[in-house]
Amino acid sequence: MKDAVSGKIVAHLQESGLAHSLIGTAMLGVTSPVSLGLSAVSQLANIGTGIYTAVQINQLKTMIEGLQSLQIATLGVSLLGVGVSVAGFLYMRKRFNAVDKRIDKLLDTVIHGFESQQKATLRSHLSQVDGIVQQASQARTLKNPKAEYSRIAERMAEEAAHFEGELEFVLKMNGKVNHELFWQLAQTLMACNSVRIDCRIRTNELRNALDVALGVGESYERLFGRLTPLSFDGKATQMANTITALKDITDVAVTKPYLIDYLHSRRIDGSDYVDQLGQEKERPLLMLPVA
């Protein structure tokens, strides 16, 4: 958040575990940003008050309406945000499994241009990512989870490189980009990158987390920045939602290093920070004042 007059950063906006839980529940059935928008707000209202209070849901609704942006809702479909694990790696895995199934179906029925060898490789990488996310969800109970988080971060870096390459390939295909395949691959890439950064924060390797986050931001700028509503094979007005989501995702990615820099500068322990985000039960959105 910037001061309108001085232009200086006055606070970092951070979604808490509560926001992730609420958004995650609402967005689990949303397969792409095409169905986002105002519907995101109504979906939030429909998730019921069984676990969370109506006040909290209203807070989140107001937050989305107030921001007049899909950015918050985008978190739900993109697996983004600092400390993605506050939503729980289990939620991430659920979300990822949905992506996996969609891609599997797409490879079998829709997508041309992918050789069978390439399809097999893609399937194999999807299984690996699924396995790594599962390991991440189990790492907490280890005696030395930090070593495991470090290993997971390394493996996710390899997987992210693979899926970035796949996305490049899809973007270079002749004609309009297949929206469905692009979005599912993009989600996988984002999941890999988010877990990478998350694990580095959890191991308190904030300098490294910052470098990784900078690289991820640059890669999203390069990959997504060139896409317009007419780049995809769908209706331009619907594709505009996807483009907005991609721009929001890029914004989150390119500003994430600043938040990590702040944590580093204030000597805040990454692991404590992520744990604390997860424990927040009252406020979906938090402000960390800079001054």
Added chain:
Amino acid sequence: MKEPFRRMIAFFRCNIRSFFKSSPAKGISCTASNPSGHDSQHHDAVDSFATEQNLWGFTADAIPPLPLLLDPARLDRLAFRRQVLDWRDDSILKINQCADRVLKEFSAHIVTMLKAVPIWRRCIWPKSTSEIIFHDFNRFVRWPIQHEAQLSENRIKEIYDRRKLRETSVRRFNYEWADSPLNCIEQIGFRPSNEAKIIVAISHIVQGDQGLSDNFHRQIISICAAVIGDRNFD
């Protein structure tokens, strides 16, 4: 005797975590639950370790922060980039919608005109389609799309003005057409039997690759790329 005793009391009251300066991260107390529930006497005792408290309830001992590694001023550039990208997508969408709308209207107009072609013109020596529709094409299609492009040009100018950036020719559209776009329908006779051919050809002129709408889309993308990389902003 009083002074050493007071110092001893102060020693026992102070925050034990502050002894571990070599592990500053542990000096952060993540007590989001209820900051107001802290013992006020304890706070008095640790005055020398002045604490700051944010909206969340994090409390951090007053260890001087490390210098920031990133330049926060770069965020301004990111915000500008987003503004320009929004302009690009909004402009492309609006021109595309405008082209869709005028194409529909013009196609209906062509059908009406074809119905009005005299019988003798239908059978012998029909006039060239490009000749017949030239003025109406400009009025129904070309000018409305150009007007939309003009609005888009104004919007990027506003972004420039708001940021007090130097006037630059990089954000201007080229409204000229290299060749007459209607050349490709010159050979099609303007008669009802050619209706489908004419409509398809006009659709291509408006919405096709290198067509009127595509011409502006390409320009918008190139302006966007130039503006984002514009050195004026640095």
